[in-house]
Amino acid sequence: MKKIIFVLTSIIASYVLNAQVKTPAPSPHATLTQVVGLTDVTIDYSRPSSKGRAIFGDLVPFGKLWRTGANLNSTVTFSEDVVINGTTLKKGKYAIFTTPKADMWEVIFYTDTDNWGTPDNWDVNKAALVTNVDPIALGNNVESLTIGINNITNDSATLDISWEKTLVSVKFTVPTHKAALASIEKVLAGPTAGDYFSAAQYFYQSNGDMNKALEYINKATTLAKDEVPFWHLRQKSLIQAKLGDKAGAIATAKLSLAGAEKAKNADYVKMNNDSIKDWSKK
Incomplete structure (x- = not known):
């Protein structure tokens, strides 16, 4: 009985402590x-x-x-x-x-x-x-x-x-006028390199139309103002490999590798080296 009373008392005390008056x-x-x-x-x-x-x-x-x-x-x-x-x-x-x-x-x-x-x-x-x-x-x-x-x-x-x-x-x-003009000019100027890259990346990651993916990534690289970003080239090499163009994939991966080494990006250096080694076997 004492044990039951103790348990009930503990439950009530816990409830009181946790209850919040609103x-x-x-x-x-x-x-x-x-x-x-x-x-x-x-x-x-x-x-x-x-x-x-x-x-x-x-x-x-x-x-x-x-x-x-x-x-x-x-x-x-x-x-x-x-x-x-x-x-x-x-x-x-x-x-x-x-x-x-x-x-x-x-x-x-x-x-x-x-x-x-x-x-x-x-x-x-x-x-x-x-x-x-x-x-x-x-x-x-x-x-x-x-x-x-x-x-x-x-x-x-x-x-x-x-x-x-x-x-x-x-x-x-x-x-408002300044923001609206900027928005109009951006849209009417057409997609950016980043837009095409995102589209190509989506097609690749979703196993979509690889020919479309290649078309978009080529447009992204064409629109690059200075040198083509090494991550864009990396994506292109992956698309080429998926399309069965191993020679083209290796050539593109080497360009991506050079850009990654210049940027001292160890992750992309490793990924490109691994891919070049893998694609060269086949």
Whole structure:
């Protein structure tokens, strides 16, 4: 009986230790991803609520650096460079800090994003971009802090911070035209050597049409701007061997070997030497 009681007690104790009480977070976590033109913008933050409290000038004092959220840093990530008030902000992830004032807000994009709240030691060199924005008084109350991307066009949008009866809107422009032209020029220029190499490699590895594979790898080698990469030549030799052209495979493998030796790539040197030795037997 004592043994049974001991076992039951152990099970209950284990359950108590492993059980987790689930309750709503005071400041729920939120993530937003928005495409602006051809730029991906992601916002990650926690959303405190006013709960009847006065916010700006009280809970969030005027003139003091604010974390602009709760818990870990509120962050924004841009997949491309953007321009804010005439200044370029490089693509990447930034913590959003602000200094609210009654008539003007300072919005700061900070490169160190791993703080809980504001940094212990503020580093001005990590403030990638600082811009001043006039706050806008809202007619309605915003209960929970809201950071969003609005007013979206092909070339711009606004990063909006709203809480209580205040809205701060930071306009940014994105390089849509430049990115679109680059994409158009790349596609219309036709496949690259790397594209043909990948196609040839796929046909070879999937035991597909080896004649197609040879056609594609020949196009890849033809498009090489300087010398043909030794890994392209290695792939060509494998395709030739599979097609039964051992003499051609050996000749190509020797070219690949020379390139691998020049690049001091021991793996390809060994593979080519092994293949040349093997193909020479047959």
